[in-house]
Amino acid sequence: MRKYNFSAGPSTLPSEVLQQSAEAILNFNNSGLSLIEISHRSKDFIAVMDEARTLVKKLMKLNDTHEVLFLQGGATLQFAMAPLNLLKTKAAYVDSGNFASASIKEAKKIGNIDVVASSKEDNYTHIPKNYTVPTDVDYLHLTANNTVYGTEIKTFPELHVPIVCDMSSDMLSRDMDFNKFGLIYAGAQKNIGPAGTTLVVVDKTLLGKTGRNLPSYLDYQVHIDKDSMANTPPVFAVYATLMNLKWLEKQGGVAGIEKQNKAKAELLYGEIDRNPLFRGVCVEEDRSLMNVCFFLNDDEKYKTKFDQMWKEAGIVGIGGYRTVGGYRASIYNAMPIEGVQLLVEVMKELERTA
């Protein structure tokens, strides 16, 4: 029996993506060879990489100024690559959660960083707003969605400097004008595909201005020049991502999945607000569509029972992050509404039998 997996990442993927990925490992394109043993320079794999990059461009409606890369090393490596490639004098950062905080720590090793806003003193339960970005910075760095606390930026500022955005946990989950961003990066393992690749979207007109002679792997321009094949790419992760992008296209693309994501989030937040046994973690206006964080009002009384109930129902992965506690249901693109309905049913059942 397939369970409903609410893990925060790596996270659930559509069944058809799992089937196609497993099949390709045994016999890729009916070639008598496995996907994971062919040369990455073979025409069959080059076609996979090209199609994946092209499909991201299409789904995000990107202009020709913006290049799509599949790299490795996760958002953690991007925390360094972003300033290495774009920071000349100074950069502004917003501290909206623990990954935002990690990106600041990494950027400070590379250059002059101005933290223009933080919600740390409020335990990151809201998105900082009404801050001023200095005119002399090279970019503003934002974290679109804070996985640990369940907050999400709803409206991005209109600025005179490029926005660099970590979209690891909400990339491709909601529609917007992605061409407004100078750089977007995201570890694949939430909405994009399996762990093992990092999606980067970069406005190439911003590159080549820092004067740094970077190691090749850390230089976006090197990867652009070689169509993400400057060295051996993470073949399996890129293929599974392509399958997932095709699935996303069938959902009506980013706008189509956004509708589904909103319906799932409304259902679950609705129950959290209605059910007297539960409460949300964050302020309402900043609630994430992806990571729904909530508490039981009385852990001592209900925790053991609730935990037993959702486990028995076939739900996994809703434990809250260790620094926050409570519960976190990650309802990424691939979580079907039936999974959310089941969780809501269990919450109602707890109330009925309380």
Added chain:
Amino acid sequence: MRKYNFSAGPSTLPSEVLQQSAEAILNFNNSGLSLIEISHRSKDFIAVMDEARTLVKKLMKLNDTHEVLFLQGGATLQFAMAPLNLLKTKAAYVDSGNFASASIKEAKKIGNIDVVASSKEDNYTHIPKNYTVPTDVDYLHLTANNTVYGTEIKTFPELHVPIVCDMSSDMLSRDMDFNKFGLIYAGAQKNIGPAGTTLVVVDKTLLGKTGRNLPSYLDYQVHIDKDSMANTPPVFAVYATLMNLKWLEKQGGVAGIEKQNKAKAELLYGEIDRNPLFRGVCVEEDRSLMNVCFFLNDDEKYKTKFDQMWKEAGIVGIGGYRTVGGYRASIYNAMPIEGVQLLVEVMKELERTA
């Protein structure tokens, strides 16, 4: 029909590894979940990572001074990470092929590099020997096996400074005292597993001496402290690698596979030397056990026919590297001797029907 895949990397893997990897994508450990959607912090995946690291330590007979890491970014990122972590004043490099040359180019961006020997003027057809390593360098960098030209270091020098070695194309293919090395790195996609992870073995007593405040992802110590889980690891690649390491253990470990590799290489080089239609690319004493490079003596007369014959026989991936031409049969650990026998048969058949 499964073909014999002589690709230089990504390259052939044992059938059972492909089967196990495909199965884990559909239903991992009978959990009702896919390997690629569970949390990397789940106990099931932590067990995979721990077992993979422990098995490498066992297969390589490593002392407690040496730590095993599974990273991302391939050897290309290691070309930078090695000097970033170990180069304080100056390092010595040997230029034995195109990846060695790339490692030198990258290291020069980071520090003072002394190229102590090169076989470039002889088109890299032999391994440089009889060079002197200055006493004041932080390490000597070597490339154990040169994939493009088919040469391999048979005896490593005894030195007063640590040896840093790129073993991307012969890691775990032959037995030696791996504790003698200060740092070993290898992209997985030849003998270790699928593309998407990089195996690093580092003597931790050498770290922390450069004074650099490195970005976290580029700092070996960060990965050591977190057991290769400082950020989300490439889950699938690590799992498939573990399956491959278990297969290797069943072959009698590194010593056992070395015997098989020597038998395969002797068979193929024997035919190249015996068959009047062929000749080897490199000097005999430096011939690689992994990448067997050879030419047809008369391309015009035989190339079309030979290419048709091996393709019809079910062989793929023996085209030579573009800068070398001719043929390259990569006979990594997972290539069964039956594949080599088939190739030798085709070579004999060409001679018979010439």
